[in-house]
Ligand code: URP
Ligand code: ZN
């Protein structure tokens with residue numbers, strides 16, 4: 001059955017057109033400029049009228065943590081609830097993580113995560129592979145995952161010593177493997193050893209309130225780690241390097257500097273670093289401040305981070321906005337281990353609001369609609385080996401969002417679809433709203449109602465990024 005989307009403005013990363021879009025068999029069949037007559041719908045076709053709306057590629061959120069096992073608890077969205085919430089927010093692809101820990105087996109960790117996610121996702125999904133214990137076998141197994149499972153990216157941690165941390169030698173070996181294979185190395189860039197000293201000193205001095213989470217993770221230690229990761233990537237033979245959840249001007253400057261040196265480096269930021277701050281949010285005390293404990297941390301509003309990150313997005317110093325969606329309910333999870341910043345599970349839930357929160361940058365004049373589409377959809381699809389996603393183009397998957405720029409909404413935990421008892425953005429008024437979401441040509445969300453089904457999402461095998469090396 002064919003579907004024709006008529007009367008909308010199609011926004012691409014590279015421009016816009018007043019065109020109709022037809023869909024057949026789950027793929028985009030044609031794009032027809034209305035000036036040339038548009039696309040004539042047949043009597044059996046389903047017609048979706050997008051008058052006054054943008055027609056954009058479905059969002060690709062390349063960094064989410066559904067039902068993440070932290071040891072003491074699990075992030076509160078399952079793959080089912082989280083993927084349905086994502087769909088409501090105009091995201092039609094998520095990429096989560098399988099997690100190998102030191103001494104653990106990479107292939108087993110991947111299979112375990114596959115089994116958890118399979119049959120739950122309402123939208124298409126993929127997995128990155130965390131290497132939390134880089135050793136010879138882990139690197140052999142990561143190579144195996146490329147062909148066998150279509151895993152095109154690993155994740156390394158320069159933070160969390162004793163847990164997921166890689167030292168510089170492990171980083172270098174993993175980056176050499178990435179340079180050789182074309183796998184993307186995603187890096188949590190913070191100097192974990194120095195941060196642990198600051199945490200210990202803060203606790204010893206009786207400074208345990210939420211804001212000390214941020215004060216013990218200063219932007220200099222994020223920037224230093226970005227710099228080191230970039231150097232190691234170059235020494236490794238120019239491994240594809242992707243800095244996750246970049247939060248500060250300091251770290252951004254290191255990305256820009258590394259690029260001028262020819263480093264194969266990309267970076268993402270997240271909505272929380274564009275909209276929230278240490279003073280207004282993390283500084284709320286207990287219990288509310290706990291909601292804003294995430295790593296990298298929220299930054300001071302007095303230091304220009306917001307403005308620099310928006311500008312970084314505008315000029316392509318930052319390639320992507322992902323959510324790092326990692327929700328924990330406030331009292332029973334965030335505060336389960338007590339009221340001290342160093343025992344609160346890290347993470348903010350936001351998979352449902354990424355498209356809207358980045359669109360506020362369009363409303364404010366920071367970025368264009370085209371750039372909004374690029375950083376939320378086209379670029380993450382390209383960087384993570386999904387050529388069939390992130391584009392309104394003939395033959396691409398018909399994952400499409402009809403977005404109404406004139407609509408207004410207010411974010412609230414009482415209306416969101418995430419399995420989360422609070423919202424970091426509670427009360428925030430938004431311009432623009434998702435109206436209709438199609439996954440493989442099927443309407444899965446329309447005017448706030450969900451028509452999809454858990455388990456309908458397909459696992460995505462991905463390509464390594466030889467094209468960006
Ligand atoms: O606070 C965060 N980001 N939690 C999720 C784990 C990580 O470091 O990405
Ligand atoms: Zn991280």
Ligand code: ZN
Pocket residue numbers: 063065324326
């Ligand atoms: Zn994360």
